[in-house]
Amino acid sequence: MRIRFKQIKRWRKMLSREGIVGQKQDKLIRQFEVEEVQYQKRIKQHETAVERIANRLWPKCNCKARIKDVKHGYALVEERIVVIPLSVMDRAWGMDKLPGYRIWYIAHELAHIKSPPRHGKRKRDIHGIHFIEALKSLCPRRYLKYEKDYKK
Numbered sequence: 001m002r003i004r005f006k007q008i009k010r011w012r013k014m015l016s017r018e019g020i021v022g023q024k025q026d027k028l029i030r031q032f033e034v035e036e037v038q039y040q041k042r043i044k045q046h047e048t049a050v051e052r053i054a055n056r057l058w059p060k061c062n063c064k065a066r067i068k069d070v071k072h073g074y075a076l077v078e079e080r081i082v083v084i085p086l087s088v089m090d091r092a093w094g095m096d097k098l099p100g101y102r103i104w105y106i107a108h109e110l111a112h113i114k115s116p117p118r119h120g121k122r123k124r125d126i127h128g129i130h131f132i133e134a135l136k137s138l139c140p141r142r143y144l145k146y147e148k149d150y151k152k
């Protein structure tokens with residue numbers, strides 16, 4: 001894991017704008033680098049965890065996971081990638097206190113891959129009957145209760 005030169009340049013620019021230069025800037029940059037590496041490590045761990053759950057829900061599904069700092073998850077159907085919000089996986093947000101919430105969330109995104117939307121389908125139809133069927137086949141029954149909240 002390494003930090004792109006571009007990112008460091010961005011930090012330098014930002015700090016310079018704030019009047020933080022020289023040794024003080026170098027020190028902060030080093031701190032940012034440490035934090036960034038830790039962040040990336042955490043993301044990787046979450047991605048591994050999601051892929052493990054995905055394989056349990058859908059053996060040999062051959063799906064990859066991405067963790068992003070987004071409000072809502074989504075699935076890249078062609079690429080077989082589920083994108084899960086960081087907030088769902090990170091303990092700091094407290095979502096882990098809802099039993100099975102993460103499992104349902106991952107099952108929901110997997111269900112999009114299992115029931116790819118047909119061509120020309122409108123957005124509001126993507127949670128239609130085929131989707132629900134796929135979700136039911138993936139998600140443990142006791143966690144399906146989260147589904148209706150999601151649609152609100």
Ligand SMILES: [Zn+2]
Nearest residue numbers: 108109112127
């Ligand atoms: Zn959905």
